[in-house]
Amino acid sequence: MPHVLSKSVTAIPSMDKYANRLRKRLDVLKEMADYAEDVNPVSAEDYALVSDWSDALRPITQHAPGIFSFPYLSPEFCKDLMLELDCMDYVVNEAEPEEAQIPELVLMHHCPSLHECLRSLWHDAGVTLAKVLFGQDPQYLRTIQAAKYNPENTPHGHWHADNDSDVTMVVALTNDHEGGGTKVHLGPFSKHVVVPQLPVGHAMFFNGKAMRHYGMPVTSGERNLLVHWGEIK
Ligand SMILES: O=C(O)CCC(=O)C(=O)O
Numbered sequence: 185m186p187h188v189l190s191k192s193v194t195a196i197p198s199m200d201k202y203a204n205r206l207r208k209r210l211d212v213l214k215e216m217a218d219y220a221e222d223v224n225p226v227s228a229e230d231y232a233l234v235s236d237w238s239d240a241l242r243p244i245t246q247h248a249p250g251i252f253s254f255p256y257l258s259p260e261f262c263k264d265l266m267l268e269l270d271c272m273d274y275v276v277n278e279a280e281p282e283e284a285q286i287p288e289l290v291l292m293h294h295c296p297s298l299h300e301c302l303r304s305l306w307h308d309a310g311v312t313l314a315k316v317l318f319g320q321d322p323q324y325l326r327t328i329q330a331a332k333y334n335p336e337n338t339p340h341g342h343w344h345a346d347n348d349s350d351v352t353m354v355v356a357l358t359n360d361h362e363g364g365g366t367k368v369h370l371g372p373f374s375k376h377v378v379v380p381q382l383p384v385g386h387a388m389f390f391n392g393k394a395m396r397h398y399g400m401p402v403t404s405g406e407r408n409l410l411v412h413w414g415e416i417k
């Protein structure tokens with residue numbers, strides 16, 4: 185059953201839906217993305233320590249090479265998203281192993297207008313960040329899914345790779361639970377990286393196809409996520 189929105193503006197792609205710190209720097213990040221495409225992928229040699237480019241990168245945290253987080257959506261928009269998502273039916277995929285059965289929904293199937301809004305934001309800002317951080321253009325947005333983690337469905341976590349996703353973006357929609365965060369495998373010469381539970385609206389950004397990972401147990405409350413899968417040409 186298609187979802188009817190409670191607030192129409194929630195489905196309009198507009199600049200106020202970005203986190204402030206990202207919105208202010210988006211123009212410079214786009215300049216960097218163009219440079220990454222036309223000249224060469226951006227490295228630390230391409231800009232001075234005190235410059236617009238270094239300021240544009242300031243809100244971005246590198247948890248390990250290839251694993252980043254940054255403020256993406258505004259907390260107000262996340263609240264509005266939760267208002268809509270809480271009225272939709274999350275279901276588990278019975279075909280998956282039990283430890284992977286997290287209630288989720290594919291936004292495109294439940295609410296195409298909200299999918300379209302988030303798709304526009306992805307093409308505007310998500311792809312820009314992928315060009316800057318990875319030198320890659322994940323122009324095919326494969327899916328946007330919402331997921332609900334709780335203590336019952338996440339006792340151990342489940343190592344997996346995201347099949348069609350060169351760039352996975354996991355956005356925290358709530359942060360009033362205990363536990364959570366994401367563990368990522370980096371190979372036998374490194375320890376696993378743990379990206380802790382992020383503030384509301386912050387996104388984790390990494391190669392979900394190449395790096396196996398899992399959502400860590402939620403010990404109390406409910407953790408809500410928005411997962412984007414992007415594929416390069
Ligand atoms: O729970 C997380 O932090 C990661 C979510 C995830 O890997 C996925 O939905 O594919």
Ligand SMILES: [Fe+2]
Nearest residue numbers: 344345346392
């Ligand atoms: Fe994943």
